[in-house]
Amino acid sequence: MSANLLIMGIGNVLWADEGFGVRCVEHIARHWSLPDGVTLLDGGTQGLYLLPFLEAADTLIVFDAVDYGLEPGTLKIVEGDEVPRFMGAKKMSLHQTGFQDVIATAQLMGYCPETLLLIGCQPEELEDYGGGLRDVVAAQIEPAVHVALTRLAQMGFVARPGRTQSDLLADPSIMQDAYEAGRPAEDEACRIGDDRFFPREA
DSSP states (O other): OOSOEEEEEESOTTBGGGGHHHHHHHHHHHHEEOOTTEEEEEEETOGGGGHHHHHHOSEEEEEEEOOOSSOTTOEEEEETTHHHHHHTSSOOSHHHHHHHHHHHHHHHHTOSOSEEEEEEEOOSOOOOBTBOOOHHHHTTHHHHHHHHHHHHHHTTOOOEESOOOOTTSOOGGGSHHHHHHTOOOGGGSOSSSOGGGSOOOO
């Protein structure tokens, strides 16, 4: 049985389906009590700041939105040496290239987790600033979590219904329900970025 297992969601919740990985981790925290030896982390877009967590882990399970070139909402599981290649399948945002760098750096330093598992979902929409997950992607959260929990059980870590408290998760104000319910109407908020930084006509 692996001594230290890290479950991490990465992505940017500000860009619609980019938040898939983070929302999977939130779902686990709300609905499942994880056993000792398992760490739950919202990796967000932290890039190389995640290195200490990889150093401490023997096994890494990552949730992410990944462009596999498949139908939106399709789950694809990738393991081992294939994980970095698929995480860089298409540069959808800075965090993906950053996480490739994290894995490569950990490998060079000799402390990359021995076991890698990527649970990726094909996104539908990535250009909606402030938007939530599209239905076809949100529907894959529970199936993706089921894959992770099944793998945990196979390694001797059995999760029970309940909750997992962790200071490694996002602030409640940007958790999925609060974030999506608090979104302004389309005529009140820009959907392609922060309009404070757009060029203004003279």
